[in-house]
Amino acid sequence: MNRQREWTDRFRIFLNNKFVLFLLVLLLIGLNVLVFSKVPHIFEPLRVLAKTVLLPIILTGIVYYLTNPLVDYLERRKIKRAYSILALYLAIICVVTLIVVAVVPLIRDQVQGLIDNIPYYSAQIQVQFEDLIGSEIFNQIQQTLGLDTTALMNDLSNRATDLLKNAWSGIGGFIGALTEVVLAIITVPFILFYLLKDGKKLPHFILGFVPTKFRGQSFRVMVEMHRQISSYIRGQIIVSFCIGALLFIGYLIIGLNYSLVLAIIAACTSIVPYLGPAIAITPALIVASVTSPIMLLKMIVVWTVVQLIEGKFISPQIMGKTMHIHPITIIFVILTAGNLFGIVGIILAVPGYAVLKVIATHLFRYFKTRSGLYEEERTVSANE
Template sequence: MNSDEARVKSPTNWSGRLLQFFLHQKFVLFLLILLLVGLNVYVFTKISYVFEPFKVLLTTVSLPIILAGVAYYLLNPIVDLLERFRIKRIYSILVLYLLIAGLVTFLIVAIVPFVRDQIISLSENFPKYYHEAQLLFQSWIGSDVFNEVQQSLGFNASELVQNITAKASSFFNDTFKGLGAFLGKITEFVLAFVIVPFILFYLLKDGKKLPNYITNFIPTGLRSRSYKVMADINGQISSYIRGQIIVSFCIGILLYIGYLIIGLEYSLVLAVIAACTSIVPYLGPAIAITPALIIALVTSPVMLLKMVVVWTVVQLVEGKFISPQIMGKSLKIHPITIIFVILTAGNLFGIVGIILAVPGYAVLKVVATHFFQWFKSRSGLYDT
């Protein structure tokens, strides 16, 4: 037996060829990578206590960073505009800070006392409004005409109302528990609001340098793709934040004008509630209309009709004119997908999850899209 035959029949040579065979099978290699990732995840779940300090750190800094990021996307276009007029960036930021300080002072002095009085009055009277609306609705259900309608349609409205009331009570109890925990960490929020202006200042000053700084830590071959991913993420988040806040502001203004025209009580507070909840797409307006419906129902049937007309007109104006012009179709997310994402994020992370559900999904969608494109180009599984 010569040396070549011995080398071919040797176990080491066969194992090397077998290894080369598996390594050249891209699908098998992909499965091995998934197996290693799953193994790492399993190991990390068993030693999760090691990451507890990082979890505390992330919890501490996440709120001021999120608030500063939202403010950055709102204010950065103004700073860029001032910079085009040959005003140095740092001076533009200082001028903007002075304007914001003046606006906040005006709001505190002129508007906050009025809003505070309406909020206190509404919080004191809302249980009475809710009780009166419940009695009124029960009287409608007990009427002869409604009983005939029930029998003809074959459903029991009393059981339906009881189920809806139980669900609503459970929802509001859970919400208020979450708000209680939310307000229980008041020290963290005060600290966050104190830190936000400092973080925002450096974001406005050096934010454009951040992508290049991050890509310096990425391998050279992946830098261009990584930069493209960050640019797409930045575009998605900026368009969503700016668009959604502008849309919410417009909804609040239109509802306030409409409520003033029809003479609805607590018009300013109800409009502010609608503007704040409209930040959450689709579900927010449904939540915001509830207190307005109750107050209008207790006031008079005519007021209820007027309120429904105002709300319908505002929603039509927002859906047909405001959102298409401001938001466009930048996110390219189906409404059903948005609802499912919001519900899932709310169950997992509470109020914070509901607020961050859509932009978080947009970021994950960008990352997943680019990863899939990279995998298609490298795997060879999609070659025709």
């Protein structure tokens, strides 16, 4: 009897250990994930639901973080929130109409011209490449590295052919994806209206499902997540717009063809930190190099100046230090998210990492205070 009571006491002490209990909870979660992964059809409705609502929610969230400060400002000016939202919608309709009437035809003409000149650009690049192959310097490099240019060109041709075949076969998938995007855009205004009108009630609604003991900590986590996401979305979009505007002005000054299209491409790709500008410079390099060597030099100068202005003045003032994420970490996060989730992962990599970082930081602080495994740091005086 005493031996049984002794084992019971030991087992109770074992379970009262918070670290052991934490490991047991993780083990149970892992077992549940393992069991449900063996029956994936259970998650099929959830996957379809997530696929359906994810894009509208993402688009609505982006527009919400851009427009909510204006609605809050009008509300502080004693204008009812519903009237502020209505005025905002009217302003957006006017801006969209102006863009469709004035800017879209210009973009269409430049895109059509760029598409029509693709054969010319391809021929010019091929001529320049053949001139480079015939040079003595390239021949020396080829002999040193053992390159077979014929095999290399054949391989590139085969890859291009395969790419075209895959693109042709993927037209159906592209049309389906385009339909989903159009439907998502149509639903954004309806979701955005209710989010702008009742968005402040959402955190308290979510806290209603959280145990009372954890509501204070959960609210602080949501506030910090909201601050991180809002600062990143607003800052990155403003920075991207500034980059596009500066490049458009620079391209107009040097007389680069298709300046508006190239600037829009640069603005869109600059949403991805660090890697976006490297992608955006490629089409501009092609157009400038085919035009003339002087134009290529001018384009590089414009791009360098814009990047210096963005790095030294625009980003520090707009983005600041709110993210507290090292650039190397951002690059690895973007590459990993791109491999896992494609283009959507690349776009959402940084804000998603910021949210996970906030959650992990607060969980660690909670574990640190509750476990008793960490002693509080104390300042050592000079007399000790």
